[in-house]
Amino acid sequence: MSFRLSSAVKTLQPSATIAAAAKAKALKASGVKVYDFTLGEPDFNTPAHIRAAATAAMDAGHTHYTASGGIPELKQAICQAYERDYGLKFQPSQIVVSNGAKHAIHNVIASLCGPGDEVIIPTPYWVSYSALVELTGAKAVLIETTPDSGYVLSPEQFEKAITPNTRLLMLNSPSNPTGAVYPVAALEALARVAVKHQIPVLSDEIYEKLIYGNSEFRSFASFGEDVQKLTIIVSGVSKAYAMTGWRIGWSIAPVELTKVIDNLQSQQTSNPCSISQYAAIAGLTGPQDSVTAMHAEFIKRREYVLDRFRKIPNVKFVEPGGAFYIFFDVSHYFGKTLQGGKVVHNATDFCTALLETAHVALVTGDAFGAPGFVRLSFATNIETLGQGIDRIAGFLNPK
Numbered sequence: 001m002s003f004r005l006s007s008a009v010k011t012l013q014p015s016a017t018i019a020a021a022a023k024a025k026a027l028k029a030s031g032v033k034v035y036d037f038t039l040g041e042p043d044f045n046t047p048a049h050i051r052a053a054a055t056a057a058m059d060a061g062h063t064h065y066t067a068s069g070g071i072p073e074l075k076q077a078i079c080q081a082y083e084r085d086y087g088l089k090f091q092p093s094q095i096v097v098s099n100g101a102k103h104a105i106h107n108v109i110a111s112l113c114g115p116g117d118e119v120i121i122p123t124p125y126w127v128s129y130s131a132l133v134e135l136t137g138a139k140a141v142l143i144e145t146t147p148d149s150g151y152v153l154s155p156e157q158f159e160k161a162i163t164p165n166t167r168l169l170m171l172n173s174p175s176n177p178t179g180a181v182y183p184v185a186a187l188e189a190l191a192r193v194a195v196k197h198q199i200p201v202l203s204d205e206i207y208e209k210l211i212y213g214n215s216e217f218r219s220f221a222s223f224g225e226d227v228q229k230l231t232i233i234v235s236g237v238s239k240a241y242a243m244t245g246w247r248i249g250w251s252i253a254p255v256e257l258t259k260v261i262d263n264l265q266s267q268q269t270s271n272p273c274s275i276s277q278y279a280a281i282a283g284l285t286g287p288q289d290s291v292t293a294m295h296a297e298f299i300k301r302r303e304y305v306l307d308r309f310r311k312i313p314n315v316k317f318v319e320p321g322g323a324f325y326i327f328f329d330v331s332h333y334f335g336k337t338l339q340g341g342k343v344v345h346n347a348t349d350f351c352t353a354l355l356e357t358a359h360v361a362l363v364t365g366d367a368f369g370a371p372g373f374v375r376l377s378f379a380t381n382i383e384t385l386g387q388g389i390d391r392i393a394g395f396l397n398p399k
C-alpha cells in the first residue's frame, strides 16, 4: 500500500544534525570507537536541584494537564529571570511555554506565515528554520553572510531583501552553527530597519548564557518599545541548564500574538510536560552556580579546540563568540588525496569519508546552507576532543 502524502511533507528532509548523529550511532553499534562531535546539546547531566524539583513535583501530584501555554508560576519565573539577568520587563501574558524552543519557533512561524509569504533567513542558519518555514507554504529567503563579516547580516542586506510579502526576519545570536554573536550596534541597526518597515523579528536566543571572550549577549527586545512591539524572543532551558530532554522552551511576544500562539498550541499539543515545567522553575529561580560551572568548562574546551585548530594547515574558521561549535572551512582540501586515498568534492562527502576513514562524526555545512564548511560540537570532554582532532588532522594531511 502506498500513501499519498500531503504536499507539505512530501519534500521534507529529516533534520540533518539528527541524521548525522544517527549515522555515528550506527557505526558505534557495530563495535567501532567513534568520535562523535555531532551533538547539539550539553553533555552534562541536569543539575541535581533541578532533578530534585521534578521528583518533588511528581510527589506533589503535578502529573496532570496544565494550562496549555504553561503554568503561571513558570511564566512568572521566566519574567523574573529576564528582569534579573537583562533588566527586561515582560508580563506572563506575553509568554507561551512550549515543548522546547524548536516547538516555540514552529508556533511563531505557523502563526505568522502561509503560502505566498516570505521569511528572511541569514545563512548559515540552524537546520530547522527553512524546513519549518516551508511547512507552512511560505518561502525561505536565504541571505548569505560570510566569515569576512563575522557572519553578521548587514542592515543593507536586510533592507534589500524586504518585499511586500516579507512576514518575518529570523535571527540567531549566538548562532548555531557558526558561534557568531552579533555586536550590539549591528543588532540595533537591524532593529531600526525592522521598525522602519514594520517587519517582525524572531530572535532565537537559546545560547544566551554561553558567551566567550569579548562577545556580549544582548536580547533583541532591549532596543526600545518600538522594537519590542515587533520582537518575538525564543529561548528555553535546554542549553543553559543542560535540559534538552525535558523539552521546555518559550516564546515572548506582544500579547495579541501570544494569544494566537496559545490557541494554536492548545489545539495541537496542549501543555508541555507538567513535571518539566516545575523543574524549569527550579532552574530559572534556583542557584545559578551550575550554569557558571558548565560555562567555565565550555570556556576551557573552546580554548583547547581553537588552539588545536590554529595548528591545522589550510582550515579556516571564525572564532566562535558563543554556543559550543566551531564551524570550519574545509574546501581547500576538496579534490586532494586525503587519508585512505579518499578524494572528496563537497562537505557532505567530506563528512562521510571522515566518518568511514577516521571514525570522526561532524555535521556537513550543506545542512546549514554553507557549502564547504563542517560543524564540530565541543560539548564533550577535552580528552575525546583531543583524540578526535588528532584524527581530523591526520585525515586531512596523511603522512
Ligand SMILES: *Cc1c(COP(=O)(O)O)cnc(C)c1O
Binding pocket: 040, 099, 100, 101, 102, 103, 126, 172, 175, 176, 204, 206, 235, 236, 237, 238, 239, 244, 247, 248, 249
Ligand atoms: C538547540 C537549539 C534550539 C532548540 O532547543 P530546544 O531543545 O528545542 O529547546 C533552537 N535553536 C537553536 C539554534 C538550537 O541550537
